[in-house]
Amino acid sequence: MERVDGYAPIREYALVGDGRTGALVASDGSIDWLCLPNVDSPTVFARILDAERGGSFQLEPTAPYEAERRYQESSNVLETTFTTAEGRVRVTDAMTLTDITRISPMRELVRKVVALGGTVPLRWAFEPRFGYACSNTRIERRAGRWFAHAGADALVLGVCDAGEGALENGVVSGELRLAEGSSALLSLAAANKEPAVLPGRDDSERRLERTARFWPEWSGRIRYDGAWRDEVIRSVLVLKLLTFAPSGAIVAAPTTSLPEWIGGERNWDYRFTWLRDASWTLDAMIRLGFHDEAHAFFWWLMHASRLTQPRLQILYRIDGSVDTTEIEVPELGGYRGSSPVRVGNGASSQVQLDLYGAVLEAIWVYTRAVGRLDGDTGKEVAKIADYVTEHWRDRDNGIWEVRSETTHFIQSKALCWVALDRACRLAAEGLIPDRSDRWRAAADDVRAFIDVEGWDEERRSYVRAPDLRELDASLLTLALLRYHDPRDERIGGTIEAVERDLRHGPYVYRYLGDDGVSGEEGAFLTCSFWLVDALARGGRVDDACTLMEELLRLANDVGLYSEEIDRGTSEFLGNFPQALTHLALIHAACSIAEAESGERVP
Amino acid sequence: MTVWGAVAGGVVGTIVLTSTLRLAQEMGWTRMDIPLLLGTIFTDRRGQASVLGYAIHFSNGLVFALGYYAVFSAVSHAGWLFGALLGVVHAGLAGGVLVTVLLPAVHPRMGTPWSDAEETPLLEAPGFLLMNYGRRTVIWTLLTHVAYGAIVGGFAARLG
Numbered sequence: 001m002e003r004v005d006g007y008a009p010i011r012e013y014a015l016v017g018d019g020r021t022g023a024l025v026a027s028d029g030s031i032d033w034l035c036l037p038n039v040d041s042p043t044v045f046a047r048i049l050d051a052e053r054g055g056s057f058q059l060e061p062t063a064p065y066e067a068e069r070r071y072q073e074s075s076n077v078l079e080t081t082f083t084t085a086e087g088r089v090r091v092t093d094a095m096t097l098t099d100i101t102r103i104s105p106m107r108e109l110v111r112k113v114v115a116l117g118g119t120v121p122l123r124w125a126f127e128p129r130f131g132y133a134c135s136n137t138r139i140e141r142r143a144g145r146w147f148a149h150a151g152a153d154a155l156v157l158g159v160c161d162a163g164e165g166a167l168e169n170g171v172v173s174g175e176l177r178l179a180e181g182s183s184a185l186l187s188l189a190a191a192n193k194e195p196a197v198l199p200g201r202d203d204s205e206r207r208l209e210r211t212a213r214f215w216p217e218w219s220g221r222i223r224y225d226g227a228w229r230d231e232v233i234r235s236v237l238v239l240k241l242l243t244f245a246p247s248g249a250i251v252a253a254p255t256t257s258l259p260e261w262i263g264g265e266r267n268w269d270y271r272f273t274w275l276r277d278a279s280w281t282l283d284a285m286i287r288l289g290f291h292d293e294a295h296a297f298f299w300w301l302m303h304a305s306r307l308t309q310p311r312l313q314i315l316y317r318i319d320g321s322v323d324t325t326e327i328e329v330p331e332l333g334g335y336r337g338s339s340p341v342r343v344g345n346g347a348s349s350q351v352q353l354d355l356y357g358a359v360l361e362a363i364w365v366y367t368r369a370v371g372r373l374d375g376d377t378g379k380e381v382a383k384i385a386d387y388v389t390e391h392w393r394d395r396d397n398g399i400w401e402v403r404s405e406t407t408h409f410i411q412s413k414a415l416c417w418v419a420l421d422r423a424c425r426l427a428a429e430g431l432i433p434d435r436s437d438r439w440r441a442a443a444d445d446v447r448a449f450i451d452v453e454g455w456d457e458e459r460r461s462y463v464r465a466p467d468l469r470e471l472d473a474s475l476l477t478l479a480l481l482r483y484h485d486p487r488d489e490r491i492g493g494t495i496e497a498v499e500r501d502l503r504h505g506p507y508v509y510r511y512l513g514d515d516g517v518s519g520e521e522g523a524f525l526t527c528s529f530w531l532v533d534a535l536a537r538g539g540r541v542d543d544a545c546t547l548m549e550e551l552l553r554l555a556n557d558v559g560l561y562s563e564e565i566d567r568g569t570s571e572f573l574g575n576f577p578q579a580l581t582h583l584a585l586i587h588a589a590c591s592i593a594e595a596e597s598g599e600r601v602p
Numbered sequence: 603m604t605v606w607g608a609v610a611g612g613v614v615g616t617i618v619l620t621s622t623l624r625l626a627q628e629m630g631w632t633r634m635d636i637p638l639l640l641g642t643i644f645t646d647r648r649g650q651a652s653v654l655g656y657a658i659h660f661s662n663g664l665v666f667a668l669g670y671y672a673v674f675s676a677v678s679h680a681g682w683l684f685g686a687l688l689g690v691v692h693a694g695l696a697g698g699v700l701v702t703v704l705l706p707a708v709h710p711r712m713g714t715p716w717s718d719a720e721e722t723p724l725l726e727a728p729g730f731l732l733m734n735y736g737r738r739t740v741i742w743t744l745l746t747h748v749a750y751g752a753i754v755g756g757f758a759a760r761l762g
Contacts, residue, residue: 019719037715097718106716192715214720246713247726292722295646299724306633307736319734320633320726374648 001027001067006051007336008032010258010572011556013048014069014078015238016109018095018211019245022254023109024048024576025078025093027067027557031057036153037107037192039244039254040271040318042131042343044148044155044190049257049341050332055129055137059091059111059186062121062175071558075215076237077208078558087118089178096207097214105156105189105197110208112185113162115178124186125173126157126165132343134331139167145198146172152193160185160201223289226593227545231552234559235582236288239281242579244318248296249273249304250281251318253563253575259338260521260564260574267338269345270563270575272315272324275305276354276399279361279481280583286369287590298366301359302377309380310387312359314352314401315345324348350397351406354474356388357415360422361481367431378432385423386435389442392416398465399474402515407465410454411474414483417446450483455490461497462490464511471501472511473527479534480587486537495534503531506550507567522564522573525551529584536591544592551585561585603680603758605671611685611757612667615750616660622749626742633735634742639701639725642711646724663750666692670754685755686748693747697731697740 001012008026013033015022021041024033032047032054046054063084070079077094092112098104113122130137130150139148146157146165157172159165162184165174176184187204189197199207218240219233226232243250256269278301285294304320305312313322326346334341363381367373373381398409420443427434453466464472475494479486502509507523508531528551535544554570555561561581563574626632637655638648640662645651670688674680706714706727713723732739 017719019717019721020715097720098716218719240719243719245719245721246715246717246723248713248723249726296722296724300726303633303726306627307630309630319729321734321736323737376648376652 003028003051004336007048010335010562010576013556013560013576014071014558015241015254015560015577016076016078016093016095017241017254018097018107019240019243021095021107022241023093023095024255025080027069027080029059029067029080029082029091031093031109033255034109035254035271036155036190038318039251041192042135043133044128044130044153046129046133046332048255049335050133052333053129053133054332055127055133056125057111057127057188058123058125059113060123061089062123065120069558071234071237072212073216074219074233074237075212076241077212077215081116082120082122084118084120087120087180088116089120089122090114090116092208094208094211096204096211099207099210102203103197104203104207105199106192106194107190108199108204108207109188110185110204111187112183112205112208113176113178114183115180117180119177119179121175121177123173123175124162124165125171127171128155132329132332132341134329137170139170139172141167143198147196154191154196156189156191156196156198158185158187158189158199158201158204160187162186221289224287224590224593226589226596228548228552228589231555231559232288232586232589235585236284236290238560238577238582239284239579240293242577243293243297247318247320248293248300249316249318249320250277250297250579252277252580253578255575256343257332257334257338257341258562258573258575259335261338262336262573263338264520265338265340266517266521267334267340267342268347268575269326269342270578271318272345273300273304273318274315274355275301275312276314276352276358277580277583279358279365280580280587282362283365284583284586286365288586291369294366294369298362301362302380305359306380310383312355312384313348314350314355315348322348347397347401350401351394352398352401353388353392353394353396353412354399354409354415356384357418357422357481360384360419364422364425367426367429373426373431378426381426382423382433382435385420385432385439388416388419388423389438392442392446400472400510400515403517404514407467408453409465409472410450410462411472411477413446413450413454414478415481417443417450417483418481420446451490459497460493462494464513468513470511470513471497473498473502473508473524473530474510476527476530476534479537480530486534487539491534492538495531495538498531502527504567506547506554507565522566524564525554525561525578525581526563526584529581529588532588533584533591536588536595539595541592541595544588544595548588548592603674604761605668607761608667608671608674608754608758609664610761611754612664612670613660614757615667615753616663618753619663619746619750620656620659622746623742626738631736632739632742634728634732634739636701639705639709639712639728642725643709646711667754670751671758674755674758680755680759682752682756682759685758686752688755689748689751690744692751693744696747697743701732702728702730
């Protein structure tokens with residue numbers, strides 16, 4: 001793997017995490033991204049956003065090498081094997097899970113090096129830079145360990161059998177040369193607003209073993225026997241890493257400002273929970289048998305949105321708070337010069353009507369699985385449906401959060417119809433107060449608007465908006481969320497139009513028109529998987545399988561996907577790894593399995 | 603100053619505190635829901651949790667009133683102003699320790715900053731000064747506890 005100006009290609013990264021935060025490990029052994037203590041906290045390693053100033057934790061052979069990586073089977077523990085002319089070593093990277101039987105670090109990242117054969121000289125370099133590299137990071141040696149601290153944050157590096165290391169210009173570095181069969185351990189223990197816990201080697205190794213046992217046990221609970229099982233398991237493991245365990249929220253991605261086009265300004269912070277993803281998340285968790293996670297996310301969803309109900313905010317912080325103020329961080333230069341680097345997300349102030357459909361669909365899916373909805377929640381749900389009745393005629397920014405003029409996005413209107421339809425169904429089941437006459441009448445009005453204003457007879461397809469007579473891949477969700485029967489002529493026509501206008505091989509673009517932000521962007525991987533899903537539901541199962549196979553070949557070496565991809569180079573673009581892409585993969589696989597078996601998965 | 607005065611103040615003060623917080627919740631000023639937080643220690647059914655939580659919360663209101671009475675007795679003084687001052691201390695204790703540190707530590711369904719991938723808590727942790735439930739929660743916690751303290755102090759001083 002070659003770095004360009006110090007930057008690794010995004011597809012060269014793998015994610016390790018503990019359900020609270022996550023680290024991106026490049027295939028050359030450098031940890032280039034880590035936020036502490038939580039996934040939405042400021043960074044301590046941000047080399048991926050500034051190769052010079054961002055900070056990293058490198059561990060790499062000093063001789064020419066080849067690297068091969070894999071996750072341990074059905075696990076989020078990463079193994080990188082470096083092979084040189086003189087020998088082989090394996091580096092195991094993991095964020096350990098807390099051992100409640102004895103005091104553990106608040107967060108811990110462990111790097112274990114095992115010599116598999118011969119001798120491989122390695123160099124490690126620890127360069128912490130707290131607070132998006134803006135804080136004054138101090139490093140000192142105490143009690144046989146290296147302490148880095150800034151304000152209320154501390155990071156303690158323990159080095160076992162890997163040399164002592166020396167501090168120079170804010171970087172602690174050392175070298176090691178292991179004999180065959182021997183091992184070394186580097187551990188990072190993090191503390192925030194509390195005294196740091198100093199783990200011994202035995203403690204760290206015990207937690208590493210415990211963590212390695214946990215992941216296959218957890219993923220072994222999956223209820224899915226369709227095709228591409230390994231890829232579905234990898235995707236659900238990614239979702240678990242993106243789930244913030246203290247609250248149950250799921251972040252869209254663990255990174256900020258990885259660009260949607262190299263050198264462009266489409267750089268956004270995705271370390272928030274989008275309500276839009278709610279229905280996909282709940283449905284995926286329930287389809288695959290992870291009911292505890294579905295239950296936790298549903299509780300988070302209903303609790304977090306209480307401050308604004310019946311109006312819903314587009315995104316929430318993982319702790320449930322609503323302040324997502326967007327600022328720029330000029331101290332970081334951005335991935336390969338793609339500036340600005342943004343922290344926070346200004347999209348939260350937008351109007352996006354589609355999310356009401358996503359939330360009501362999520363509630364419908366959830367209640368079908370658990371069979372109940374408590375009274376207070378039922379009243380809140382009915383108020384949300386009332387809100388949709390009153391506001392579906394509003395202009396909005398749409399699912400893609402365009403920063404151009406608001407308009408009447410057809411996909412948003414269709415999701416309003418979904419919201420009202422699901423409210424009627426919930427009322428029919430006696431789960432929410434029944435105002436279905438009003439909701440059904442509004443749903444009929446919405447459908448009339450969509451089918452008249454949003455249909456283009458010449459194209460034989462729905463269009464982006466009445467005043468934007470172009471295709472939008474989000475219209476595929478009309479099939480996925482059953483606005484029409486997926487085999488309906490209008491849905492079939494829209495699928496064909498998306499293929500005609502927006503598809504290039506396995507690559508599908510969101511849209512080609514203006515969105516108020518300058519610059520280009522890559523193909524949107526979620527839309528490719530949505531197309532697979534729509535094709536399967538529409539009866540074109542062979543086409544769906546062919547496209548699915550093509551898309552699976554686009555994953556990186558450890559099965560992860562970003563948000564977007566460059567059609568020319570297959571380079572990943574956008575934040576990484578991306579929850580929505582992996583959710584769409586899961587649903588596409590499930591839909592194909594259902595289409596082939598004629599039964600709902602599992 | 604009598605213990606029954608303090609207890610009566612505890613009843614009225616808890617009603618005022620609970621009603622005001624409920625109002626703030628309905629107005630969208632906070633997501634703080636003390637009965638739900640308390641009741642979900644025992645059940646994950648919202649309806650049952652709320653009923654149970656209200657019972658626990660009222661009991662707590664009476665117990666705290668006895669604590670206030672102990673302080674009044676120790677300094678041989680009670681009154682609405684002194685009670686309000688104790689209410690400030692009470693709010694600090696509730697927002698800084700009881701609900702933010704102790705409750706997550708014993709609550710089987712609440713996340714903590716240490717919850718990891720092995721856990722799937724149903725309730726988010728309140729955070730420092732309960733601010734995870736909305737920034738204005740800290741103001742409402744303070745106001746309602748000051749009102750509670752003033753009522754307990756006033757009742758303790760005047761009844762009996």
